[in-house]
Amino acid sequence: MNRCEVCGKAADIHHIVHKSEGGLDFPLNYKYLCGEHHRGKHGPHRDNSIDIEYKLEFQYKLQQVLYKKYYGFDELIDMLELNKSKAKRILKGLKLYKEGYYTEDIIYKLMGSKKYEEYMMHEYKDFIPIFYSV
Ligand SMILES: [Zn+2]
Ligand SMILES: [Zn+2]
Numbered sequence: 001m002n003r004c005e006v007c008g009k010a011a012d013i014h015h016i017v018h019k020s021e022g023g024l025d026f027p028l029n030y031k032y033l034c035g036e037h038h039r040g041k042h043g044p045h046r047d048n049s050i051d052i053e054y055k056l057e058f059q060y061k062l063q064q065v066l067y068k069k070y071y072g073f074d075e076l077i078d079m080l081e082l083n084k085s086k087a088k089r090i091l092k093g094l095k096l097y098k099e100g101y102y103t104e105d106i107i108y109k110l111m112g113s114k115k116y117e118e119y120m121m122h123e124y125k126d127f128i129p130i131f132y133s134v
Contacts, residue, residue, distance in 0.1 A: 012038060
């Protein structure tokens with residue numbers, strides 16, 4: 001059984017970059033959350049600053065895992081525990097240099113073609129939370 005990363009109760013998989021945002025189904029994009037910490041008031045689907053916080057964590061984790069400047073196709077499969085079709089989806093449209101694919105391009109794509117910054121955590125505070133379908 002998976003346990004909630006916040007409180008330790010039984011948990012479901014949350015996709016940090018939601019599928020509707022272009023997030024992929026692979027282990028690094030998972031966060032285990034119980035019902036309340038997933039879809040409750042203080043979960044990422046209802047609290048935008050928590051959503052952004054988890055995305056910043058994920059983006060940082062990707063920067064740690066992908067520490068080289070360029071990666072080849074097979075290397076990326078190993079580093080991110082992907083299958084071939086998911087790796088192809090990520091790399092589709094990215095420029096292939098003679099050293100490989102540029103890591104910053106890969107991370108940008110994995111984040112749903114977006115770069116997350118600290119200030120974004122506070123950006124939505126005055127707005128009504130957006131409800132996502134995933
Ligand atoms: Zn919880
Ligand atoms: Zn979720």
